[in-house]
Amino acid sequence: MNDFGSRAARxxxxxxxxxxxxxxWHFVLLKGVGFWGGLMLAFMAIAMTLQLGPWHPRLPLVLAIAVPLCAIGGLIWGLLTWTFNERIFHALQQQKKNLP
Structure with a gap:
């Protein structure tokens, strides 16, 4: 049955x-840390370079701090996304079992 309520459920x-x-861990590392964390790092690098200027002496330090912070953010995003999708998936499986 493919008649699920929301787009997320489908x-x-x-x-x-x-x-x-x-x-x-494949999902968390690839989608969370790699994709989401990588996008955040690219955004931060561009924003900080535009804000400080490419030759600012503290730009490398700011970017060095952004790398682990974006990786941690990506890890958290990946874990939360996995958890929420698992809950939706299990709820849908339960619904499927309870259908007549």
Missing amino acids: WTAVKWPAIRARGM
Whole structure:
């Protein structure tokens, strides 16, 4: 049955089993740290370079601090996203079991 309520529920029902099969840490490291953390780092690098100027003596320090902070942010985002998608997935599986 593909008649799920929200777009998120439909996405989770269709796409999540394949993502889930690769494992939590694959998702967290690739999508969370790599993708989300990488995008945040790129945004921070551009914003700080524009704010301070490319030759500012503290720019390397600011960027060096941004790297672990963005990685930690990506890790948290990945873990939270995994957790929420797992809850939706299990709720959908339970709904499917309870249908007549």
